[in-house]
Amino acid sequence: MIRPARLALIVAGLAAAGVAVAQSAAPDRAIKYRQNVYSLVGWNFTAMSQMVRGQRDFDPAEFARRAERVAQLSLMLDEGFPPGSDRGARTEALPAIWSNRAGFDAKMADFQREAAALATIAKGGDADAAKAQFGKTAGTCKACHDQYKAD
Amino acid sequence: MIRPARLALIVAGLAAAGVAVAQSAAPDRAIKYRQNVYSLVGWNFTAMSQMVRGQRDFDPAEFARRAERVAQLSLMLDEGFPPGSDRGARTEALPAIWSNRAGFDAKMADFQREAAALATIAKGGDADAAKAQFGKTAGTCKACHDQYKAD
Numbered sequence: 001m002i003r004p005a006r007l008a009l010i011v012a013g014l015a016a017a018g019v020a021v022a023q024s025a026a027p028d029r030a031i032k033y034r035q036n037v038y039s040l041v042g043w044n045f046t047a048m049s050q051m052v053r054g055q056r057d058f059d060p061a062e063f064a065r066r067a068e069r070v071a072q073l074s075l076m077l078d079e080g081f082p083p084g085s086d087r088g089a090r091t092e093a094l095p096a097i098w099s100n101r102a103g104f105d106a107k108m109a110d111f112q113r114e115a116a117a118l119a120t121i122a123k124g125g126d127a128d129a130a131k132a133q134f135g136k137t138a139g140t141c142k143a144c145h146d147q148y149k150a151d
Numbered sequence: 152m153i154r155p156a157r158l159a160l161i162v163a164g165l166a167a168a169g170v171a172v173a174q175s176a177a178p179d180r181a182i183k184y185r186q187n188v189y190s191l192v193g194w195n196f197t198a199m200s201q202m203v204r205g206q207r208d209f210d211p212a213e214f215a216r217r218a219e220r221v222a223q224l225s226l227m228l229d230e231g232f233p234p235g236s237d238r239g240a241r242t243e244a245l246p247a248i249w250s251n252r253a254g255f256d257a258k259m260a261d262f263q264r265e266a267a268a269l270a271t272i273a274k275g276g277d278a279d280a281a282k283a284q285f286g287k288t289a290g291t292c293k294a295c296h297d298q299y300k301a302d
Contacts (some may be wrong), residue, residue, distance in 0.1 A: 033194050036187040040227065043184050070221045076191065 035091075036079030041073050045138070052131045060125050062095035067115070067122035067130070070137075074115040077108060092150040107144035114140045178239035181301070185231030185244075192224050203282045211276050218266070218273035218281070221288075225266040228259060243301040258295035265291045 040128040050056045053062055075112045085091075086098050097104045114137040145151065195217040201207045236242075237249050238285055248255045267289040273281045296302065 029194075033191070036190050039187050040184070042192070069227060072220070076220060090283070 027082075027085040030080060030082050030085040031089040031091045031093075034077060034085075034093075037076045037080060041070055044069050044073075045141075048134055049116055049138075052134050058127050058131075060122070060127060060130075063127075063130060064119070064122040066118040067134075071112075071115040071119040074112045076110075077112075083094075094148050094150055097148050104144075104148055107140070107148065111137070111140040111144060152159055166294040167199060170281075178233075178236040181231060181236040182240045182242045185228060185236075186242075188224055188227050188231060192221055195220050195224075199285055200289075203285050209278050209282075211273070211278060211281075214278075215270070215273040215276075218270040218285075222263075222266040225259075225263040226241050228263075245299050248299050255295075255299055258291070258299065262288070262291040262295060288291075 047056075047071075048063055048066050051058045081093065081104070082096055083098065086093060086095050114133070118130070118133045118137045121133045124130075198207075199214055199217050199221075202209045232244065232248055234249060234253070237244060237246050265284070269281070269284045269288045272284045275281075
Protein backbone atom coordinates (compact mmCIF):
# COMPACT_ATOMS: atom_id res chain seq x y z
CA MET A 1 0.00 0.00 0.00
CA ILE A 2 1.11 3.53 -0.78
CA ARG A 3 1.40 5.86 2.22
CA PRO A 4 -0.65 9.09 2.12
CA ALA A 5 2.44 11.30 1.77
CA ARG A 6 3.61 9.20 -1.16
CA LEU A 7 0.14 9.30 -2.70
CA ALA A 8 0.06 13.08 -2.38
CA LEU A 9 3.32 13.22 -4.31
CA ILE A 10 2.04 10.93 -7.05
CA VAL A 11 -1.22 12.81 -7.50
CA ALA A 12 0.56 16.18 -7.40
CA GLY A 13 2.88 14.78 -10.05
CA LEU A 14 -0.03 13.73 -12.23
CA ALA A 15 -1.58 17.17 -11.86
CA ALA A 16 1.69 18.93 -12.60
CA ALA A 17 2.06 16.78 -15.70
CA GLY A 18 -0.95 18.49 -17.17
CA VAL A 19 -3.82 16.32 -16.03
CA ALA A 20 -7.00 18.34 -15.68
CA VAL A 21 -8.05 19.19 -12.15
CA ALA A 22 -11.31 18.41 -10.43
CA GLN A 23 -14.92 19.18 -10.98
CA SER A 24 -15.23 21.78 -8.26
CA ALA A 25 -12.71 23.77 -10.23
CA ALA A 26 -12.83 26.96 -12.23
CA PRO A 27 -15.17 27.45 -15.20
CA ASP A 28 -12.29 26.97 -17.66
CA ARG A 29 -11.75 23.49 -16.35
CA ALA A 30 -15.41 22.57 -16.67
CA ILE A 31 -15.41 23.90 -20.22
CA LYS A 32 -12.34 21.87 -21.12
CA TYR A 33 -13.81 18.84 -19.36
CA ARG A 34 -17.06 18.84 -21.31
CA GLN A 35 -15.24 19.53 -24.58
CA ASN A 36 -13.08 16.48 -23.91
CA VAL A 37 -16.15 14.33 -23.26
CA TYR A 38 -17.85 15.53 -26.45
CA SER A 39 -14.66 14.94 -28.39
CA LEU A 40 -14.61 11.30 -27.25
CA VAL A 41 -18.29 10.95 -28.10
CA GLY A 42 -17.42 12.28 -31.55
CA TRP A 43 -14.49 9.88 -31.93
CA ASN A 44 -16.77 6.91 -31.38
CA PHE A 45 -19.73 8.38 -33.22
CA THR A 46 -17.74 9.05 -36.35
CA ALA A 47 -16.44 5.48 -36.46
CA MET A 48 -19.99 4.18 -36.06
CA SER A 49 -21.26 6.54 -38.70
CA GLN A 50 -18.71 5.18 -41.18
CA MET A 51 -20.18 1.73 -40.61
CA VAL A 52 -23.77 2.95 -40.83
CA ARG A 53 -23.04 4.76 -44.07
CA GLY A 54 -21.15 1.84 -45.62
CA GLN A 55 -17.78 3.56 -45.72
CA ARG A 56 -16.48 0.65 -43.68
CA ASP A 57 -17.76 -2.89 -43.17
CA PHE A 58 -20.24 -3.12 -40.33
CA ASP A 59 -18.42 -4.82 -37.44
CA PRO A 60 -21.09 -5.71 -34.86
CA ALA A 61 -18.63 -6.17 -31.99
CA GLU A 62 -16.88 -2.87 -32.62
CA PHE A 63 -20.18 -1.08 -33.15
CA ALA A 64 -21.49 -2.44 -29.84
CA ARG A 65 -18.30 -1.47 -28.02
CA ARG A 66 -18.46 2.07 -29.34
CA ALA A 67 -22.16 2.34 -28.56
CA GLU A 68 -21.45 1.30 -24.98
CA ARG A 69 -18.73 3.94 -24.73
CA VAL A 70 -20.99 6.66 -26.04
CA ALA A 71 -23.58 5.65 -23.44
CA GLN A 72 -20.96 5.82 -20.68
CA LEU A 73 -19.62 9.15 -21.91
CA SER A 74 -23.10 10.65 -22.18
CA LEU A 75 -23.51 10.28 -18.41
CA MET A 76 -20.22 12.09 -17.80
CA LEU A 77 -21.72 15.26 -19.27
CA ASP A 78 -23.96 15.86 -16.25
CA GLU A 79 -21.17 17.60 -14.40
CA GLY A 80 -19.90 19.48 -17.44
CA PHE A 81 -22.11 22.55 -17.25
CA PRO A 82 -21.88 23.99 -13.73
CA PRO A 83 -23.17 27.50 -13.10
CA GLY A 84 -20.59 30.05 -14.20
CA SER A 85 -19.16 27.91 -16.98
CA ASP A 86 -21.05 29.90 -19.61
CA ARG A 87 -17.95 32.00 -20.04
CA GLY A 88 -14.22 31.54 -19.63
CA ALA A 89 -12.24 29.48 -22.09
CA ARG A 90 -13.55 29.49 -25.64
CA THR A 91 -16.92 27.76 -25.60
CA GLU A 92 -19.74 27.29 -28.06
CA ALA A 93 -22.21 26.61 -25.26
CA LEU A 94 -25.01 29.16 -25.48
CA PRO A 95 -26.31 31.13 -22.46
CA ALA A 96 -29.68 29.41 -22.94
CA ILE A 97 -28.20 26.34 -21.24
CA TRP A 98 -28.17 28.25 -17.97
CA SER A 99 -31.19 30.47 -18.56
CA ASN A 100 -33.34 27.48 -19.58
CA ARG A 101 -31.68 24.76 -17.59
CA ALA A 102 -34.72 22.48 -17.49
CA GLY A 103 -34.95 22.61 -21.28
CA PHE A 104 -31.28 21.80 -21.67
CA ASP A 105 -31.43 19.00 -19.12
CA ALA A 106 -34.34 17.47 -21.04
CA LYS A 107 -32.30 17.47 -24.27
CA MET A 108 -29.39 15.94 -22.41
CA ALA A 109 -31.68 13.27 -20.98
CA ASP A 110 -32.92 12.52 -24.52
CA PHE A 111 -29.34 11.93 -25.63
CA GLN A 112 -28.52 9.77 -22.61
CA ARG A 113 -31.68 7.69 -23.05
CA GLU A 114 -31.20 7.09 -26.78
CA ALA A 115 -27.49 6.38 -26.32
CA ALA A 116 -28.32 3.80 -23.66
CA ALA A 117 -30.88 2.25 -26.01
CA LEU A 118 -28.27 2.22 -28.78
CA ALA A 119 -25.84 0.33 -26.54
CA THR A 120 -28.53 -2.23 -25.69
CA ILE A 121 -29.69 -2.66 -29.27
CA ALA A 122 -26.14 -2.86 -30.63
CA LYS A 123 -25.35 -5.64 -28.17
CA GLY A 124 -28.27 -7.56 -29.63
CA GLY A 125 -26.44 -7.78 -32.96
CA ASP A 126 -29.30 -6.75 -35.30
CA ALA A 127 -27.42 -4.43 -37.68
CA ASP A 128 -30.51 -2.79 -39.17
CA ALA A 129 -31.98 -2.05 -35.74
CA ALA A 130 -28.63 -0.70 -34.57
CA LYS A 131 -28.31 1.56 -37.61
CA ALA A 132 -31.84 2.91 -37.12
CA GLN A 133 -31.16 3.63 -33.46
CA PHE A 134 -27.87 5.28 -34.40
CA GLY A 135 -29.82 7.73 -36.54
CA LYS A 136 -32.23 8.39 -33.71
CA THR A 137 -29.35 9.05 -31.32
CA ALA A 138 -27.64 11.38 -33.80
CA GLY A 139 -30.92 13.25 -33.97
CA THR A 140 -30.74 13.97 -30.24
CA CYS A 141 -27.26 15.47 -30.74
CA LYS A 142 -28.55 17.75 -33.42
CA ALA A 143 -31.70 18.72 -31.50
CA CYS A 144 -29.60 19.91 -28.57
CA HIS A 145 -26.98 21.66 -30.71
CA ASP A 146 -29.70 23.53 -32.60
CA GLN A 147 -30.86 25.19 -29.41
CA TYR A 148 -27.87 25.26 -27.12
CA LYS A 149 -24.68 25.35 -29.20
CA ALA A 150 -23.29 28.12 -31.36
CA ASP A 151 -22.20 26.71 -34.72
CA MET B 152 -36.18 7.27 -38.48
CA ILE B 153 -33.58 9.55 -40.04
CA ARG B 154 -32.82 8.87 -43.70
CA PRO B 155 -29.18 8.14 -44.64
CA ALA B 156 -28.73 11.42 -46.50
CA ARG B 157 -30.05 13.31 -43.50
CA LEU B 158 -27.81 11.31 -41.20
CA ALA B 159 -24.80 12.12 -43.37
CA LEU B 160 -25.61 15.79 -42.98
CA ILE B 161 -25.95 15.52 -39.22
CA VAL B 162 -22.69 13.65 -38.78
CA ALA B 163 -20.88 15.97 -41.15
CA GLY B 164 -22.28 18.84 -39.11
CA LEU B 165 -21.00 17.32 -35.88
CA ALA B 166 -17.56 16.86 -37.42
CA ALA B 167 -17.51 20.36 -38.83
CA ALA B 168 -18.44 21.67 -35.40
CA GLY B 169 -15.09 20.50 -34.13
CA VAL B 170 -15.80 17.00 -32.97
CA ALA B 171 -12.72 14.80 -33.29
CA VAL B 172 -12.71 12.37 -36.17
CA ALA B 173 -12.31 8.61 -36.08
CA GLN B 174 -9.73 6.20 -34.91
CA SER B 175 -8.40 5.29 -38.33
CA ALA B 176 -7.40 8.92 -38.62
CA ALA B 177 -4.11 10.76 -38.68
CA PRO B 178 -1.59 10.57 -35.82
CA ASP B 179 -2.58 14.02 -34.58
CA ARG B 180 -6.10 12.80 -33.99
CA ALA B 181 -4.94 9.75 -32.05
CA ILE B 182 -2.70 11.98 -29.95
CA LYS B 183 -5.56 14.33 -29.19
CA TYR B 184 -7.86 11.39 -28.52
CA ARG B 185 -5.60 9.78 -25.92
CA GLN B 186 -4.88 13.15 -24.28
CA ASN B 187 -8.63 13.68 -23.93
CA VAL B 188 -9.05 10.27 -22.32
CA TYR B 189 -6.20 10.89 -19.87
CA SER B 190 -7.61 14.30 -19.08
CA LEU B 191 -10.95 12.73 -18.10
CA VAL B 192 -9.13 10.10 -16.04
CA GLY B 193 -7.36 12.98 -14.29
CA TRP B 194 -10.61 14.85 -13.71
CA ASN B 195 -12.06 11.89 -11.84
CA PHE B 196 -8.81 10.88 -10.19
CA THR B 197 -8.22 14.30 -8.73
CA ALA B 198 -11.71 14.40 -7.21
CA MET B 199 -11.14 10.95 -5.69
CA SER B 200 -7.74 11.99 -4.42
CA GLN B 201 -9.27 14.94 -2.60
CA MET B 202 -11.52 12.49 -0.77
CA VAL B 203 -8.69 10.06 -0.05
CA ARG B 204 -6.53 12.84 1.33
CA GLY B 205 -9.29 14.34 3.44
CA GLN B 206 -9.53 17.61 1.53
CA ARG B 207 -13.20 16.77 1.03
CA ASP B 208 -15.57 14.46 2.87
CA PHE B 209 -15.48 10.93 1.58
CA ASP B 210 -18.68 10.40 -0.42
CA PRO B 211 -18.95 6.66 -1.10
CA ALA B 212 -21.46 7.01 -3.94
CA GLU B 213 -19.46 9.69 -5.74
CA PHE B 214 -16.22 7.81 -5.17
CA ALA B 215 -17.75 4.64 -6.65
CA ARG B 216 -19.15 6.54 -9.62
CA ARG B 217 -15.78 8.10 -10.37
CA ALA B 218 -13.99 4.78 -9.93
CA GLU B 219 -16.37 3.20 -12.44
CA ARG B 220 -15.67 6.01 -14.90
CA VAL B 221 -11.91 5.64 -14.55
CA ALA B 222 -12.30 1.91 -15.22
CA GLN B 223 -14.38 2.64 -18.34
CA LEU B 224 -11.95 5.30 -19.55
CA SER B 225 -8.93 3.05 -18.98
CA LEU B 226 -10.25 0.67 -21.62
CA MET B 227 -10.62 3.50 -24.13
CA LEU B 228 -6.84 3.95 -24.13
CA ASP B 229 -6.25 0.75 -26.08
CA GLU B 230 -6.83 2.51 -29.36
CA GLY B 231 -4.95 5.66 -28.36
CA PHE B 232 -1.43 4.66 -29.38
CA PRO B 233 -1.55 3.42 -33.00
CA PRO B 234 1.72 3.06 -34.91
CA GLY B 235 2.84 6.42 -36.20
CA SER B 236 1.34 8.41 -33.35
CA ASP B 237 4.74 8.81 -31.71
CA ARG B 238 5.04 12.14 -33.44
CA GLY B 239 2.69 14.80 -34.75
CA ALA B 240 0.85 17.10 -32.39
CA ARG B 241 2.68 17.90 -29.17
CA THR B 242 2.92 14.67 -27.23
CA GLU B 243 4.74 13.54 -24.11
CA ALA B 244 4.49 9.90 -25.16
CA LEU B 245 8.01 8.48 -25.38
CA PRO B 246 9.25 6.43 -28.38
CA ALA B 247 9.70 3.46 -26.01
CA ILE B 248 5.94 2.90 -26.23
CA TRP B 249 6.39 1.75 -29.81
CA SER B 250 9.88 0.25 -29.51
CA ASN B 251 8.87 -1.79 -26.45
CA ARG B 252 5.20 -2.26 -27.13
CA ALA B 253 4.83 -5.40 -25.04
CA GLY B 254 6.29 -3.58 -22.05
CA PHE B 255 3.94 -0.65 -22.53
CA ASP B 256 0.93 -2.90 -23.02
CA ALA B 257 1.76 -4.67 -19.76
CA LYS B 258 1.81 -1.35 -17.89
CA MET B 259 -1.48 -0.39 -19.50
CA ALA B 260 -2.97 -3.75 -18.48
CA ASP B 261 -1.79 -3.11 -14.89
CA PHE B 262 -3.68 0.18 -14.88
CA GLN B 263 -6.81 -1.33 -16.39
CA ARG B 264 -6.78 -4.25 -13.93
CA GLU B 265 -6.30 -2.07 -10.85
CA ALA B 266 -8.85 0.48 -12.06
CA ALA B 267 -11.39 -2.31 -12.53
CA ALA B 268 -10.60 -3.59 -9.04
CA LEU B 269 -10.99 -0.06 -7.69
CA ALA B 270 -14.46 0.20 -9.27
CA THR B 271 -15.48 -3.12 -7.72
CA ILE B 272 -14.07 -2.32 -4.29
CA ALA B 273 -15.54 1.19 -4.28
CA LYS B 274 -18.98 -0.25 -5.03
CA GLY B 275 -18.59 -2.38 -1.92
CA GLY B 276 -18.59 0.77 0.21
CA ASP B 277 -15.59 -0.02 2.46
CA ALA B 278 -13.86 3.38 2.52
CA ASP B 279 -10.53 2.13 3.85
CA ALA B 280 -10.33 -0.61 1.24
CA ALA B 281 -11.28 1.86 -1.49
CA LYS B 282 -8.62 4.31 -0.37
CA ALA B 283 -5.97 1.61 -0.30
CA GLN B 284 -6.92 0.47 -3.78
CA PHE B 285 -6.90 4.05 -4.99
CA GLY B 286 -3.26 4.28 -3.93
CA LYS B 287 -2.47 1.05 -5.74
CA THR B 288 -4.14 2.32 -8.90
CA ALA B 289 -2.30 5.65 -8.71
CA GLY B 290 0.88 3.61 -8.48
CA THR B 291 0.16 2.03 -11.86
CA CYS B 292 -0.21 5.52 -13.38
CA LYS B 293 3.17 6.52 -12.04
CA ALA B 294 4.88 3.26 -13.03
CA CYS B 295 3.82 3.77 -16.64
CA HIS B 296 4.65 7.49 -16.71
CA ASP B 297 8.14 6.81 -15.30
CA GLN B 298 8.99 4.67 -18.31
CA TYR B 299 6.81 5.93 -21.12
CA LYS B 300 5.99 9.59 -20.57
CA ALA B 301 8.23 12.64 -20.76
CA ASP B 302 7.70 14.84 -17.74
